[in-house]
Amino acid sequence: MSDLVDVSLIVNGSEVSHRVPARTTLADFLRQTLELTGTHTGCEMGVCGACLVVLDGQVVHACLSFAVQASGSAVETVEGLTERAVIADLQEAFHQRNALQCGFCTPGMLMTAYSLLSQPGVPSREDIRDALSGNYCRCTGYEAIVDAIETTARNRAAGGDAAAREEIDA
Amino acid sequence: MEALDAYEQAGSDASYIAGGQSLVPALALRLQAPDVLIDIAHIPDLRGIELKGNWLRIGALTRHAEVLAHPLIRQHAPLYSDAAPHVAHPAIRNKGTLGGSIAHADPASEFPAMTLALGAELEIANRNGTRRVAADAFFVDLFQTAIEPGELLVAIHVPVVNANHRWAFHELARRRGDYALVGCGILADVIDGAIAQIRIVFFSVGNTPVRAAKAEHALIGRVIDADAIAAAQAAVIHDLDPPEDENVPPAMRRQLARVVLGRLLGDIARQAP
Ligand SMILES: Cc1cc2nc3c(=O)[nH]c(=O)nc-3n(C[C@H](O)[C@H](O)[C@H](O)COP(=O)(O)OP(=O)(O)OC[C@H]3O[C@@H](n4cnc5c(N)ncnc54)[C@H](O)[C@@H]3O)c2cc1C
Ligand code: FES
Ligand code: FES
Numbered sequence: 001m002s003d004l005v006d007v008s009l010i011v012n013g014s015e016v017s018h019r020v021p022a023r024t025t026l027a028d029f030l031r032q033t034l035e036l037t038g039t040h041t042g043c044e045m046g047v048c049g050a051c052l053v054v055l056d057g058q059v060v061h062a063c064l065s066f067a068v069q070a071s072g073s074a075v076e077t078v079e080g081l082t083e084r085a086v087i088a089d090l091q092e093a094f095h096q097r098n099a100l101q102c103g104f105c106t107p108g109m110l111m112t113a114y115s116l117l118s119q120p121g122v123p124s125r126e127d128i129r130d131a132l133s134g135n136y137c138r139c140t141g142y143e144a145i146v147d148a149i150e151t152t153a154r155n156r157a158a159g160g161d162a163a164a165r166e167e168i169d170a
Numbered sequence: 171m172e173a174l175d176a177y178e179q180a181g182s183d184a185s186y187i188a189g190g191q192s193l194v195p196a197l198a199l200r201l202q203a204p205d206v207l208i209d210i211a212h213i214p215d216l217r218g219i220e221l222k223g224n225w226l227r228i229g230a231l232t233r234h235a236e237v238l239a240h241p242l243i244r245q246h247a248p249l250y251s252d253a254a255p256h257v258a259h260p261a262i263r264n265k266g267t268l269g270g271s272i273a274h275a276d277p278a279s280e281f282p283a284m285t286l287a288l289g290a291e292l293e294i295a296n297r298n299g300t301r302r303v304a305a306d307a308f309f310v311d312l313f314q315t316a317i318e319p320g321e322l323l324v325a326i327h328v329p330v331v332n333a334n335h336r337w338a339f340h341e342l343a344r345r346r347g348d349y350a351l352v353g354c355g356i357l358a359d360v361i362d363g364a365i366a367q368i369r370i371v372f373f374s375v376g377n378t379p380v381r382a383a384k385a386e387h388a389l390i391g392r393v394i395d396a397d398a399i400a401a402a403q404a405a406v407i408h409d410l411d412p413p414e415d416e417n418v419p420p421a422m423r424r425q426l427a428r429v430v431l432g433r434l435l436g437d438i439a440r441q442a443p
Contacts (some may be wrong), residue, residue, distance in 0.1 A: 022207075023197075025194075044198050045194075045195035045198045045199060046191060046194070046195050046262060049259070049261070052261055058235075058264040059260065059261045059264060060261050060264050060265050061191075061261055061262070061265075063194070063198070064190050064191055064194045064195065064262075064265065065190060065194070065265070066190075066194075066207075069187075069190070069209060069211070111261075112260070112261070115260065115261075116260075129346075130346050130347075131260055133259050133345060133346045133347035133348075134258070134259025134260065134261055134262065134347060
């Protein structure tokens with residue numbers, strides 16, 4: 001069970017290679033091996049959503065995959081999204097609307113919102129709530145989080161997209 | 171298949187892992203501790219969705235998110251599409267597989283019940299070959315199916331719906347994405363306005379998905395009107411034997427089942443031409 005395995009993958013655009021115990025979860029690999037602590041671990045059983053990452057273009061729970069299963073894949077964490085500035089407007093909206101207090105849930109909330117806002121159309125509040133059904137927040141309550149995501153969706157639809165794209169180019 | 175050999179070599183203490191969305195939480199909770207995990211997520215034979223005559227073959231590795239969006243499933247096995255938005259949350263649907271859900275056979279899960287409602291057949295492989303098991307014989311007991319240790323679920327074969335079919339899905343859950351308190355899927359064959367055949371399958375009411383045979387019987391040959399619905403609701407009470415549960419006592423589950431059945435039959439009555 002403690003067999004070591006080679007894990008090679010692309011994390012936030014850089015190739016990484018490490019030898020880790022086979023049962024290392026992707027969440028522990030990111031946090032402990034790579035010291036990318038933006039990905040949080042709460043429940044470690046798929047319930048709280050704090051550990052969400054983008055794996056080959058799709059948002060998944062890093063606590064429910066083993067690192068070795070992600071070998072050969074491309075992973076992006078909240079650090080990567082932040083560096084690419086693709087969620088800068090979303091982060092600003094969270095800040096403006098006080099959509100976080102302790103911030104423990106925030107990386108997961110941002111991941112879910114990022115995924116939702118990547119789909120065509122402007123989501124309703126109902127759609128946003130539905131998308132957030134797998135994300136727990138223990139302090140802020142969900143109203144402000146839904147507000148921040150809704151604001152970002154509307155701004156993007158109203159042409160804020162262009163501004164976001166400029167930020168990426170910059 | 172290589173995976174079948176790997177299991178044989180590992181001895182009894184091995185487990186296949188597909189999407190990992192049920193297995194990894196079970197490992198984290200120390201409910202299971204297999205020595206060896208065999209990752210089946212990349213086996214080509216377990217993939218793909220294709221129409222073969224009057225059957226739709228859905229590879230076991232088809233993810234919940236694909237089930238939700240795939241046009242062939244929407245057209246030919248629509249109860250899966252209707253159920254999919256209620257299965258877990260978006261991120262879990264990106265990894266969890268239809269085959270994993272059916273093999274796991276959680277009695278509160280949507281897809282095993284819809285497999286039974288659709289009258290699907292399950293293709294199972296072992297080292298000697300493959301066999302097909304009807305859904306009616308597949309779900310044996312709590313988390314137990316016709317899949318023997320070391321065997322793999324390869325594909326789900328669904329008889330495609332035709333112009334006479336009517337169907338409906340509904341569940342009651344505390345929040346979207348939670349396991350249902352009670353849920354049900356119905357597939358009915360309606361000829362000249364009357365029910366010729368019907369499959370009514372409940373989930374979250376017992377150890378396996380449960381076919382409501384008495385309620386089905388009460389509807390055969392009838393037009394779905396208020397009387398027929400009342401008769402089915404009276405009968406369904408005797409179809410279900412929900413487990414003792416502090417939070418949801420059996421009487422409450424039976425009552426919720428009556429409500430769900432009434433709504434679904436109303437839906438189906440409105441669909442009939
Ligand atoms: C927070 C949370 C909420 C959830 N909510 C719901 C819900 O509302 N409804 C619902 O239905 N499910 C829910 N699930 C479970 C989810 O749908 C799982 O993805 C699914 O049940 C299992 O599929 P998997 O591919 O992830 O299987 P795995 O976890 O990989 O495997 C599950 C079991 O099936 C076996 N297995 C898998 N594939 C095969 C195969 N092809 N042949 C033989 N054996 C196989 C494995 O050995 C294992 O024993 C939830 C999960 C979580 C974590
Ligand atoms: S840590 Fe992964 S969902 Fe809670
Ligand atoms: S801000 Fe503290 S858990 Fe959400």
